[in-house]
Amino acid sequence: MSRVRRYWLMKSEPDAFSIDDLQRVGTEPWNGVRNYQARNNMRAMHVGDGVLLYHSSCDVPGIVGTAKIVSDAYPDPSQFDPKSDYFDPKSTREDPRWSLVDVAFERKFKRTLPLEEIKQHADALGEEFALIRRGSRLSVLPVSAAQWKLLLSLE
DNA sequence: GCCAACGTTGGC
DNA sequence: GCCAACGTTGGC
Numbered sequence: 615m616s617r618v619r620r621y622w623l624m625k626s627e628p629d630a631f632s633i634d635d636l637q638r639v640g641t642e643p644w645n646g647v648r649n650y651q652a653r654n655n656m657r658a659m660h661v662g663d664g665v666l667l668y669h670s671s672c673d674v675p676g677i678v679g680t681a682k683i684v685s686d687a688y689p690d691p692s693q694f695d696p697k698s699d700y701f702d703p704k705s706t707r708e709d710p711r712w713s714l715v716d717v718a719f720e721r722k723f724k725r726t727l728p729l730e731e732i733k734q735h736a737d738a739l740g741e742e743f744a745l746i747r748r749g750s751r752l753s754v755l756p757v758s759a760a761q762w763k764l765l766l767s768l769e
Numbered sequence: 770g771c772c773a774a775c776g777t778t779g780g781c
Numbered sequence: 782g783c784c785a786a787c788g789t790t791g792g793c
Binding site: 625627670671675729751753 | 789790791792
Binding site for chain 1: 773774
């Protein structure tokens with residue numbers, strides 16, 4: 615039983631966790647996501663799905679490389695840790711509120727593909743693409759096969 | 770540092 | 782269930 619490979623885009627702030635950090639550690643549990651839409655997207659992920667890594671809140675915001683999903687979603691342990699910034703007192707182990715997936719480094723682009731440049735392809739990418747939708751702050755978002763192909767061709 | 774956009778919280 | 786207040790995101 616095979617399934618269709620799906621694609622996603624995941625943001626991080628390079629000051630906190632960059633693609634170089636991911637390359638160093640190899641695989642990272644993507645913890646700390648505390649937005650329901652982003653969480654639901656992670657719950658829809660499966661092993662083998664493709665990820666575009668995006669750097670936000672930095673000199674040149676943009677796509678910096680690719681990664682792979684290497685686990686299905688499971689409860690984010692940091693929600694249960696009172697010492698963690700991501701502690702959620704309203705979450706229980708019986709019914710965990712927040713999930714994460716394990717993300718493995720795949721490839722770093724030769725250059726950052728800047729948001730500014732991505733926006734120039736808004737027509738081809740489509741108005742519904744959350745990365746360039748006005749006011750969208752979603753940190754984990756779906757990417758279609760066509761969008762994936764186009765964005766990789768811009769590297 | 771500014772600020773627009775958005776999500777969440779909590780009083781009523 | 783409404784909505785004002787507040788906190789956060791993230792480009793610029």
